[in-house]
Amino acid sequence: MPDLNLLVASIISGLLIGAVYGIATVGLNLIFGVLRIVNVGHGAFIMLGAYLAFIVYTSLGLPPLLGVVAGLAVGAVLGLIIYYLVIRYLHDAPELATLLATFAIGILIQELVKAVMGPDSRGFVWNPLAAYEFEIFGYKPSSFQILAALSSLALLAFLYVVIYRTRLGLAIRAVVQDREGAMVVGIDVERIYAASFALGIMVTVASGAILAAYLQTGIHPYMGEIYTLKGFVIAVMGGLGSIPGAFIAGVLFGLFENVSYLLLAGIEGVQPLVLTRSIAFLLLLLILLVKPTGLMGR
Amino acid sequence: MQGQNKTLLIAGAAIVVLIILAAGYFLFAGGGEQPATGQQQEEQPAxxxxxxxxxxxxxxxxxxxxxxxxxxxxxxxxxxxxxxxxxxxxxxxxxxxxxxxxxxxxxxxxxxxxxxxxxxxxxxxxxxxxxxxxxxxxxxxxxxxxxxxxxxxxxxxxxxxxxxxxxxxxxxxxxxxxxxxxxxxxxPASRYFVSVIDLVKAIDPEAKTIAIVYKENPFSSVVAEGAKKYAEQQGFQVVYYQSYPADAQDLTPVLQPLKEMKPDIIIGGGHFADGQLLARQLYELGIKPKLVAILVAPALPEFYETLGDAAEGIAYPSQWEPxxxxxxxxxxxxxxxxxxxxxxxxxxxxxxxxxxxxxxxxxxxxxxxxxxxxxxxxxxxxxxxxxxxxxxxxxxxxxxxxxxxxxxxxxxxxxxxxxxxMIVGQWQNGRKVIIWPPEAAEAEPLYPMPGYTG
Amino acid sequence: MALVDPWTVREAVRKSLPALAIYAVLLAAYFLIPGKSQLFATILFYALLGQAFNIFMGMTGYVDFGYVAFLAVGAYAFGVTAMALASLGSPGWTLIPLGLLAAAGAAMILASMVGAIALRLRGAYFAIATIGVNEGLRYFFEGANILGGSIGLYIVKDLKTLFGDEGYQFMATIAADLLMFGLAGFTVLVTAWILSSRMGFALQAIREDEDAARALGVNVTKYKVLAFMTSGALGGMLGALNWALKEGVLEPETVFFIVYTVEAIIIVVLGGAGTLLGPIVGALIYIGLNYVSNVYAAPLLEGIGIKASGLHLILLAPILIAFIIAAPNGIIGLLRERIRNPTIRRFLV
CATH class of the missing domain: 3.40.50.2300 (Response regulator)
Known part of the structure; x- marks a missing residue:
């Protein structure tokens, strides 16, 4: 008996969390697209952004979504530091070496955050537009979740402008297409790498702030791990290196996680919400079976 | 060229660090333990x-x-x-x-x-x-x-x-x-909710239905199983028994049916992060039973700092309270x-x-x-x-x-x-108070919870 | 035919000697250095994890991020066998061959199923599809309440029925470790044989350039599947010994724990991917460093007033990063680049 109300509720909440998943994956894909590096420490940067939103709201009293701005700033600095200290020595190293290095960076960030902020699970309640919330088919999406989804779109637009409307973006795209060719026409590839890495980290940290505004609870040093995992899956689903692919796959992933619940809820003796996780990964395998380079992959 | 020099420099530094660590290892492992080793060989278990x-x-x-x-x-x-x-x-x-x-x-x-x-x-x-x-x-x-x-x-x-x-x-x-x-x-885990169920039975003979919503995890699954068994022994009807995955971010699908079902009592949870989420989403969805009792999370001060009003009236089983x-x-x-x-x-x-x-x-x-x-x-x-x-x-x-x-x-x-x-605590007016057992209680249970409409 | 080719045999034996020697030293240390047997057993576990993982990942360049699923499935298969045998009243010793067979078999079934889909994928796509397999399986165990669901499978009681109280004690502490040493020796021989045989060359060709290898007539699919299943079966047996026999409690949360895969990668990369000695050296360094920083360095810092939990990981991470910058091809790779002496080079396999 898939109830229409439940279906609508699942679709809406799926779309909202999906937009956040999407933006949380874009940075991963940008870094892979340009540098061919899978950032295994991805989740740690998301966690960092979530803490920024938490601090912005609880210590400064500003809306947590301003954490996005803080995230962009912190991400830029951090991205450049990590690039110049570590990543640039690993261009010609095997793919595996970069996996290991980014993993270690992730651990370092986690433990440093824990040393400063403690191991507690933090959170806040922020719902400035609660009075304007409306109901669709008996489901009332929270205003802060809608705001978070809209911020994801805004951040995506920002990234779009940088990549498609600036000279830097042009150079980045050139490097993605043909590294040697870009060098020949006088592009400083080293600088483009640094800029892209920093840009990817910026977006990732900022997306952590959006995620915090969406979830509001459960902010702790190890919260990022699940987003590394989901980020990988979404990135591959959309096609590695493809920025629109990552976003679309994120939305699909969110949608699928939510809607498949309704189908599973009818089965006796199982735990449907837990099984949706299995189903989401099954979906990944099916997509790869049909299209081995993901939805938008080349 | 410059890059290569730096690589060598870093490589050198790394190797020096390693050598120091290795030397430390052997010094400690070798030097420090010699006497201990000698002892152990003679040592009998007793x-x-x-x-x-x-x-x-x-x-x-x-x-x-x-x-x-x-x-x-x-x-x-x-x-x-x-x-x-x-x-x-x-x-x-x-x-x-x-x-x-x-x-x-x-x-x-x-x-x-x-x-x-x-x-x-x-x-x-x-x-x-x-x-x-x-x-x-x-x-x-x-x-x-x-x-x-x-x-x-x-x-x-x-x-x-x-x-x-x-x-x-x-x-x-x-x-x-x-x-x-x-x-x-x-x-033991299987007896975590015993006190909560005893409390409800003692103060509200009308309460009959219990919903259990828990995190799928070795600890909280045992807690939920034990709670279900004990509630049924005590004559309650467990009308809903659902779990969510360890890192769930949104419990709406699991919680939505409770709006219609209107159980008297909702118990469950698992750990810190998901317990906060459970309490908040119950509040946001307007699900107001007579009592909500959640594992682990409400016992911490951060619970109220985080949730404010949404934490009001939430009870929790606890091994101990200050x-x-x-x-x-x-x-x-x-x-x-x-x-x-x-x-x-x-x-x-x-x-x-x-x-x-x-x-x-x-x-x-x-x-x-x-x-x-x-x-x-x-x-x-x-x-x-x-x-x-x-x-x-x-x-x-x-x-x-x-x-x-x-x-x-x-x-x-x-x-x-x-x-x-176990004792039972509850958030009342922004303060944690012990409400059960009577001999340890600091305050009367706030029952039904604020906002309960029947 | 390749099996009995005398050149291959001689090569395999020569190649396996240094690794076998290291394991022999570990075994001696296990017995002779009191109070550290579990440290050496832990190193052994990680060395084996790295070696089994390396057979596929190191040689083909494909990273299986869901590798720990083989260990988990093997452990569960062993656990189910133990329960079955205990309820049938079989003598205890039957568990070892039957349980290991079940573990290897279950892992190979999983490998062939995953392989059918994932082995068509390249590079990072393969890596991430396999994450999906691991996580999907874990949530399937939990959500569909398979073999104890999220609470897990407890087999200590069954093991005690099979071996008796004293016997269990022996099995769980000493015998499990010795069997792992046996498995380690076996894994070394398998790896050495693959490296010396046609299969090794084929896998190397795949790692260098899969399309070219295919064009040259290498049966790419066959060798990939073979390596994948071998690697999976060894992993399954390792999980059975280290988790089912030694600990007796299997929880989906801890046996499908993705960190083990990441650690396997660390170990293989540290030591040198695709080499025989690499994972062993990697495990020695990784666990050694971890143990030293945890057991000595952290208390030392605490002694001078720096009291913070997680200190040793803060120490360990930069060391790892520095290491990987210094030697991106792993220790064995670095030594091979630097050492010209042919006698020593012969041992760097």
Whole structure:
């Protein structure tokens, strides 16, 4: 008996969390697209952004979504530091070496955050537009979740402008297409790498702030791990290196996680919400079976 | 070119660091352990006392020591519990030492804690437990957190006949496996919700339906199973029994049906992050039963800081609360008072926490659990009048103490805790108060919860 | 035919000697250095994890991020066998061959199923599809309440029925470790044989350039599947010994724990991917460093007043990073680049 109300509720909440998943994956894909590096420490940067939103709201009293701005700033600095200290020595190293290095960076960030902020699970309640919330088919999406989804779109637009409307973006795209060719026409590839890495980290940290505004609870040093995992899956689903692919796959992933619940809820003796996780990964395998380079992959 | 020079520089630096570490390793491993090795070869399992004396000869003149070992999860997913356990154990040890230590015959022993971080990883636990027993000469251990880690440590501890006291997160099943030296001080997972169900039954004969929503995880699944069984025994109807995955971010699909179903009571949860989420989403979805009781998360001050109004009226089962009224004046029959009073414990906790730069921490029940493990052990050693683990294990069967933590008594057969009972706390007007059992209560239950419309 | 080719045999034996020697030293240390047997057993576990993982990952360049699923499935298969045998009243010793067979078999079935889909994928796509397999399986166990669901499977009681109390003690502590040493020796021989045989060359060709290898007539699919299944079966047996026999409690949360895969990668990369000695050296360094920083460095810092949990990981991470910058091809790779002496080079396999 898939109830229409439940279906609508699942679709809406799926779309909202999906937009956040999407933006949380874009940075991963940008870094892979340009540098061919899978950032295994991805989740740690998301966690960092979530803490920024938490601090912005609880210590400064500003809306947590301003954490996005803080995230962009912190991400830029951090991205450049990590690039110049570590990543640039690993261009010609095997793919595996970069996996290991980014993993270690992730651990370092986690433990440093824990040393400063403690191991507690933090959170806040922020719902400035609660009075304007409306109901669709008996489901009332929270205003802060809608705001978070809209911020994801805004951040995506920002990234779009940088990549498609600036000279830097042009150079980045050139490097993605043909590294040697870009060098020949006088592009400083080293600088483009640094800029892209920093840009990817910026977006990732900022997306952590959006995620915090969406979830509001459960902010702790190890919260990022699940987003590394989901980020990988979404990135591959959309096609590695493809920025629109990552976003679309994120939305699909969110949608699928939510809607498949309704189908599973009818089965006796199982735990449907837990099984949706299995189903989401099954979906990944099916997509790869049909299209081995993901939805938008080349 | 420049890049290459720097690479070489870094490579050089890395190698230097490695060499220093390696040298340190061999110095420590080789130099530091030679005497210990010599001892161990002569050592018989029952030579606890003799060992203490040997350690004594090397140490500067002081009282004799009993070292308690622990692998604590200071990093990884149990880091929060691990930190609390550490401080709680240190507080109890400091209290015992300040109050005359442990007397065996005419000798006085001071307690000391030796611990390592197990990273919440069971493949770290094994070598650390062995190290504690064989190299740090420890016969008494605090078990690691969670049943997975305890299971990894148990065979090693059993092999060397060291006692392991479980003070957190272990599922009941651990105690059905026939380990001889594993005992428990806290109420087993399957009985977590017993007090909550008793409370509802006592104050509201009308309440009939219970919904259980829990995290799919070794600990909370056992809690949920136990709660379901007990609720049914007590004549309640479990109308909803659903779980969510460990890292769920949105429980809406699971919670939505409860809007129509309107159960009288909702219980469940699992850990910190998801417990907050559960309370918040129940509130946002406007699901208002007569009582909501959630595991673990509401026991922490952050719960109210985070949720504000959404936390109001949320109850929780707890092993212990800073406001409990257990004192030497209300010792139940068959038990004897032992250890610090509640105020003393709080004071000692603050002392050790301040030393570690965590002065503003309020002890959670994880801290009390670890402290209780230390007290239980100290009492058993005193009763045994021996440091031999077999004697102490035997004595543990006869320990029946009433402490700041409440009753402690184990089942001799399995080591499972049977004395200690859960209390029920509730957030009322932004404050945690104890509402059950009546003899420990600070306030009347806020029942039904605010916002309940029937 | 390649099996009995005398050149291959001689090569395999020569190649396996240094690794076998290291394991022999570990075994001696296990017995002779008191109070550290579990440290050496832990190193052994990680060395084996790295070696089994390396057979597929190191030689083909494909990273299986869901590798720990093989260990988990093997452990569960062993656990189920133990329960079955205990209820049938079989003698205890039957568990070892039957349980290991079941573990290897279950892992190979999983390998062939995953392989059918994932082995068509390249590079990072393969890596991430396999994450999906691991996580999907874990949530399937939990959500569909298979073999104890999220609470897990407890087999200590069954093991005690099979071996008796004393016997269990022996099995869980010493015998499990010795069997792992046996498995380690076997894994070394398998690896050495693959490296010396036609299969090794084929896998190397795949790693260098899969399309070219295919064009040259190498049966790419066959060798990939063979390596994948071998690697999976060894992993399954390792999980059975280290988790089912040694610990006796299997929780989906801890046996499908993705960190083990990441650690396997660390170990293989540290030591040198595709080499025989690499994973062993990697495990020695990784666990050694971890143990040293945890057991010595952290208390030392605490002694001088720096008290913070997680210190040793803060120390370990930069060391790892520095290491990987200095030697991106792993220790064995670095030594091979630097050392020209042919006698020594012969041992760097």
């Amino acid at each position: 030579a606890g006392q003799q060992q203490e004396q040997q350690q004594q000869e090397q140490a500067p003149p002081a009282e004799e020591k009993i070292v308690v070992g622990a692998t604590l999860s200071l990093t990884g997913k149990y880091a929060k519990e691990g930190e609390m356990s550490l401080l709680g154990a240190l507080a109890a040890i400091r209290w015992i030492n300040d109050n005359g230590g442990i007397k065996i015959g005419d000798k006085t022993y001071m307690l000391e804690l030796k611990y390592y971080d197990d990273e919440s990883n069971k493949d770290r636990v094994k070598s650390l437990v062995e190290r504690l027993i064989k190299e740090d000469q420890v016969q008494f251990l605090l078990a690691p957190y969670s049943s997975g880690l305890t299971a990894a440590a148990a065979p090693i501890a059993e092999k060397y006949g060291a006692i392991m006291i479980s003070h957190g997160g272990a599922s009941d099943k651990i105690f059905q496996q026939g380990y001889k030296y594993v005992v428990q001080v806290l109420t 406001g409990v009224k257990f004192s030497p004046d209300n010792v139940p029959p068959g038990y004897e008072w032992y250890g610090p009073t509640v105020d003393e414990f709080l004071q000692y906790f603050k002392m050790v926490a301040e030393e570690r730069g965590k002065g503003d921490l309020v002890p959670s029940y994880h801290a009390a659990d670890a402290a209780a493990a230390i007290l239980f052990l100290a009492k058993a050693i005193e009763m045994a009048q021996s440091l031999d683990p077999d004697d102490v294990r035997q004595a543990m069967n006869d320990v029946a103490i009433f402490t700041f933590y409440g009753k402690i008594k184990i089942d001799p057969e399995t080591g499972l805790q049977i004395g200690h009972e």
